[in-house]
Amino acid sequence: MTALVPARAHLVDTVGNVVGIRDANDDQDHLFVFQGEPTNSVAFDTTPDTTAPLGVGELRWNETNGTLEFVLLGGNVALQIGQEQLARVKNDTGAVLAKGTVVYPTGATGTNKTVAKAQANAEATSSQTLGVLAEAIANG
Amino acid sequence: MGLVDNIDTSALTEGAAVYLSPTVAGGLTSTKPSSPNHMVVIGFCVRSQANNGVLFVKVQNGFELDEIHNVKITSPQDGQVLKYQSSTGLWINATP
Numbered sequence: 001m002t003a004l005v006p007a008r009a010h011l012v013d014t015v016g017n018v019v020g021i022r023d024a025n026d027d028q029d030h031l032f033v034f035q036g037e038p039t040n041s042v043a044f045d046t047t048p049d050t051t052a053p054l055g056v057g058e059l060r061w062n063e064t065n066g067t068l069e070f071v072l073l074g075g076n077v078a079l080q081i082g083q084e085q086l087a088r089v090k091n092d093t094g095a096v097l098a099k100g101t102v103v104y105p106t107g108a109t110g111t112n113k114t115v116a117k118a119q120a121n122a123e124a125t126s127s128q129t130l131g132v133l134a135e136a137i138a139n140g
Numbered sequence: 141m142g143l144v145d146n147i148d149t150s151a152l153t154e155g156a157a158v159y160l161s162p163t164v165a166g167g168l169t170s171t172k173p174s175s176p177n178h179m180v181v182i183g184f185c186v187r188s189q190a191n192n193g194v195l196f197v198k199v200q201n202g203f204e205l206d207e208i209h210n211v212k213i214t215s216p217q218d219g220q221v222l223k224y225q226s227s228t229g230l231w232i233n234a235t236p
Contacts, residue, residue, distance in 0.1 A: 065143075084142025100147030100195070101166035102182060117166030118180070120159065123204070126178040129160055132144050132197045 013039060044068060054078060076135040087130065089115045091137040099136045104129050141198050143186065149193025152185040158195060168195070178202055 044061045054060055054071045062069040062080060069078040072086070079086055089105075090112040091097045103115035105128055119125045152158055153170040161167035162177035173179045179202045187194035206213040211222065213233045223234040 080142065086142075097166070100144065100168075102160050102168060103166065118160055119165045119167075120162035120173050120178045120180055121176075123178065125165075126160055126180050127201055127204075129180045129182070129199050129201055131141070131199055132147075132182065132195060134144050 074135065086134060087113065089113045089130070089137070091115065091139050093117070094139055096139060097133055097137045099133050101133045102129060103131065103133060143194055143196055145187075145194045146191065147193050147195060148190050149185050149188050149195055150190040152188050152193070152195075154185050154188040157184050158182045 044059075046061050046063065048060050048063075050060075054069070056071050056073060056075045059068055059070045061067075062078070065080045065083060067083055068081045070081060071078050073088075077086065089103065090109055092106075092109065092114045093116045097103065097115070097117065102118045104118040104125055105113050106116045107114045113130075115130060117125075118129045149168070151170070152168060156170050157172070158168050158170060158181070159173055160178070160180035160182055161169040162173045163169075168182060170185065181198070181200040181202075183195055183197040183199070185193070186196050205211060210229060211231045212228075216233050217235070219235065220233045221236050222231045223236075224230075225232050
């Protein structure tokens with residue numbers, strides 16, 4: 001935050017304190033908020049430009065789903081906040097697990113749950129069914 | 141829990157419940173599995189489509205009879221039934 005560009009618009013709070021800046025287009029695609037300056041709320045553009053895909057760690061309003069979405073590590077999954085619950089899992093089956101595969105937990109490695117394909121023909125592979133993969137997972 | 145999109149749901153019935161497949165590992169089916177297979181509800185099909193299918197996931201694992209809190213089954217044998225035991229408040233297996 002040391003290289004401020006004067007042409008960019010300042011954002012001020014209700015008592016006139018500068019709390020951030022908007023980019024040169026004066027939109028909210030790139031909003032910088034100063035550290036140490038608390039604010040009551042952060043407003044997102046509810047009609048955002050969606051031509052550019054979101055990157056990992058980026059947050060944007062999703063008009064289709066009516067909520068904010070946040071792109072997770074790997075860049076393949078956008079979490080719709082308040083509408084989804086995801087778990088990070090690891091694949092040690094020896095083969096790729098495709099997106100849309102139903103999985104159950106088989107154990108853990110480090111802090112990650114390991115999963116394999118669930119199947120309803122046995123107690124062991126069905127009774128703890130965890131969910132459906134939101135992205136393909138390579139082995140390892 | 142929530143929506144998973146851009147998957148192949150063409151074999152599923154749109155708007156209907158979706159179950160864990162007993163025949164395809166990791167697969168889905170709109171046909172309700174029956175015993176001895178396990179009925180695991182995965183959610184329901186929001187959009188039935190080959191490439192842009194949408195599934196709402198809300199997994200509900202079923203129960204075995206002996207997993208119900210007030211049922212205690214010990215070494216079950218052919219012909220036995222469940223019998224109420226007032227002293228423990230449990231349904232137990234017994235030979236009639």
